[in-house]
Amino acid sequence: MAIEHADVLRAAHLARLGIDDADATRYVGDLSRILEMVDALQGVDTEGVAPLAHPLDATQPLRADEAIEPDRREAFQACAPSVSQGYYLVPRVVE
Amino acid sequence: MQWETVIGLEVHVQLATQSKIFSGASTAYGAEPNTQACAVDLGLPGVLPVLNENAVAMAVRFGLAIDAEIPEISVFDRKNYFYPDLPKGYQTSQMGQPIVGAGEVEITLEDSSTHTVRIHHAHLEEDAGKSVHENFHSQTGIDLNRAGTPLLEIVSEPDMRSPKEASAYVRALHTLVTYLGISDGNMNEGSMRCDVNVSVRPKGQESFGTRAEVKNVNSFRFIERAIEVEVERQIDLLEDGGTVVQETRLFDPDRDETRSMRTKEEANDYRYFPCPDLLPLMLDQAYVDHQRTLLPELPAEKRQRFIDVLGLSSYDAAVLTATRAMAEYFEQVHTRCSDAKLAANWVQGELSGRLNKENLDITQSPVSAEQLGDLLLRLKDDTINGKAAKQVFAELWSRTFETADEVIEAKGLKQVTDTAAIEAVVDQVIADNPIQVTQYKDAEPDKRGKMIGFFVGQAMKASKGTANPQQVNQLLKQKLDALL
Numbered sequence: 247m248a249i250e251h252a253d254v255l256r257a258a259h260l261a262r263l264g265i266d267d268a269d270a271t272r273y274v275g276d277l278s279r280i281l282e283m284v285d286a287l288q289g290v291d292t293e294g295v296a297p298l299a300h301p302l303d304a305t306q307p308l309r310a311d312e313a314i315e316p317d318r319r320e321a322f323q324a325c326a327p328s329v330s331q332g333y334y335l336v337p338r339v340v341e
Numbered sequence: 342m343q344w345e346t347v348i349g350l351e352v353h354v355q356l357a358t359q360s361k362i363f364s365g366a367s368t369a370y371g372a373e374p375n376t377q378a379c380a381v382d383l384g385l386p387g388v389l390p391v392l393n394e395n396a397v398a399m400a401v402r403f404g405l406a407i408d409a410e411i412p413e414i415s416v417f418d419r420k421n422y423f424y425p426d427l428p429k430g431y432q433t434s435q436m437g438q439p440i441v442g443a444g445e446v447e448i449t450l451e452d453s454s455t456h457t458v459r460i461h462h463a464h465l466e467e468d469a470g471k472s473v474h475e476n477f478h479s480q481t482g483i484d485l486n487r488a489g490t491p492l493l494e495i496v497s498e499p500d501m502r503s504p505k506e507a508s509a510y511v512r513a514l515h516t517l518v519t520y521l522g523i524s525d526g527n528m529n530e531g532s533m534r535c536d537v538n539v540s541v542r543p544k545g546q547e548s549f550g551t552r553a554e555v556k557n558v559n560s561f562r563f564i565e566r567a568i569e570v571e572v573e574r575q576i577d578l579l580e581d582g583g584t585v586v587q588e589t590r591l592f593d594p595d596r597d598e599t600r601s602m603r604t605k606e607e608a609n610d611y612r613y614f615p616c617p618d619l620l621p622l623m624l625d626q627a628y629v630d631h632q633r634t635l636l637p638e639l640p641a642e643k644r645q646r647f648i649d650v651l652g653l654s655s656y657d658a659a660v661l662t663a664t665r666a667m668a669e670y671f672e673q674v675h676t677r678c679s680d681a682k683l684a685a686n687w688v689q690g691e692l693s694g695r696l697n698k699e700n701l702d703i704t705q706s707p708v709s710a711e712q713l714g715d716l717l718l719r720l721k722d723d724t725i726n727g728k729a730a731k732q733v734f735a736e737l738w739s740r741t742f743e744t745a746d747e748v749i750e751a752k753g754l755k756q757v758t759d760t761a762a763i764e765a766v767v768d769q770v771i772a773d774n775p776i777q778v779t780q781y782k783d784a785e786p787d788k789r790g791k792m793i794g795f796f797v798g799q800a801m802k803a804s805k806g807t808a809n810p811q812q813v814n815q816l817l818k819q820k821l822d823a824l825l
Contacts, residue, residue, distance in 0.1 A: 260610055262423055299416040299438070299615045305623040311395035313360040313367035315379040322383060323375070332374035333482030336425040339472055 349499035362491035363390030378485035384429030399523035409444030426470035439464035504565035651681035677714020716745035
């Protein structure tokens with residue numbers, strides 16, 4: 247599977263990674279080689295094999311429905327860049 | 342050209358759990374911002390989500406109520422996108438293997454016709470936080486109390502053909518989830534939110550037209566209106582030779598229009614993948630069977646029982662089962678007074694009228710079901726007449742008395758059925774109103790029936806409303822006709 251320059255820029259944008267054109271050119275090669283390696287899996291006959299959702303052979307444990315977490319807002323907000331009146335502040339989001 | 346509207350809905354129902362879907366933070370509404378957002382909800386490094394057993398149970402019960410298959414294995418996936426109210430950078434949801442498979446919901450339209458809406462599937466996911474744009478100078482405030490609240494997203498097939506069908510469907514879901522007790526169904530607090538997929542096609546055409554998804558449709562009233570304006574927009578567009586673009590639009594109730602949400606256009610690549618922090622959820626048959634035993638009587642079953650066993654009309658049965666609270670109130674009144682029709686009339690009449698007037702929910706009624714039931718018992722055993730019953734109800738409503746019997750005693754409302762006493766009152770009324778008596782005598786025989794009402798009114802007034810009206814009527818007729 248081949249990957250193109252535009253694919254790299256798009257993936258970077260979706261992941262909010264700032265890369266320049268030169269980086270992108272290099273990643274085209276790197277990512278294509280990774281994909282080639284993964285492509286080997288396409289050769290395996292998976293007819294009748296259910297997709298694996300998790301590598302561990304285990305199922306999800308469940309938690310009792312109890313509100314047990316204390317309010318730790320002060321501690322959590324101590325490391326936030328900007329807070330006001332209990333809210334986390336971010337650059338204005340335009341709808 | 343004749344157009345046909347095609348509608349499918351995605352309804353997000355907030356589940357009424359105590360704690361969040363993957364953390365032990367409280368889900369209570371209305372707390373101070375960010376006081377109910379723990380490390381898991383904030384997406385801090387090193388945390389591990391653990392699934393809430395009650396959210397699972399509620400989803401399964403919904404599935405059983407719509408006759409859906411509950412798959413043995415379901416899987417949680419990550420839906421990746423960036424938005425400030427989603428601190429993890431992904432929403433934990435279910436994509437390929439949801440907890441509830443295909444099912445059906447029956448809807449009833451205004452003309453009493455019924456119609457089946459197929460459910461494609463329902464899946465569990467977490468809610469995002471809330472953004473506040475108003476109070477912060479050129480910044481946005483984020484409250485993550487809602488982040489991680491469990492949602493059941495119910496996805497219908499495109500089976501609805503009119504705005505009325507769509508709102509009837511949402512009402513049916515609302516009734517169902519509140520009966521099941523899996524959601525408070527409070528639309529004002531966002532407990533039920535709808536995204537509506539709308540398209541139009543020439544009548545008779547088999548394939549669907551291109552659809553638009555309308556978001557932010559969060560009240561029964563807005564659902565119909567949002568669809569109406571979107572359908573109008575699409576038809577105008579097509580008739581002018583344009584094409585409908587598949588996109589997300591926002592309903593603006595103030596401007597009565599939908600508009601494109603351009604900001605989200607390129608964000609539609611969510612790169613779903615199975616969440617590595619959560620293992621597949623396995624539900625065996627014994628678990629599903631146990632959940633089935635916990636189902637309450639469902640609205641459709643209750644409606645049928647009210648008709649078959651209690652002898653109510655289908656209209657009364659539909660109104661009284663519209664919400665679980667209403668049905669329970671009615672059933673308590675009925676248990677107390679053992680007269681279904683009388684209980685139905687009072688719950689739908691006097692009680693609902695008062696509640697509407699004062700904008701109260703039935704759960705906030707100042708008159709309890711027990712109080713009303715006991716009052717109706719006194720009406721039924723002829724202790725009081727209908728007029729006095731209304732007076733007793735008013736006293737109970739203003740909470741000046743505890744029980745109907747106290748009011749009847751204190752206000753002297755006991756109905757007079759003693760013939761001699763009523764006769765005395767009637768004789769007095771006839772003696773006091775010679776002009777009306779002459780008019781009665783001179784009237785055409787077929788007009789007299791109506792004229793007797795005046796005398797009945799006078800007699801009831803003279804007895805301070807306590808005389809038995811049937812007896813008054815009968816005695817008056819006898820005595821007046823004897824004068825002819």
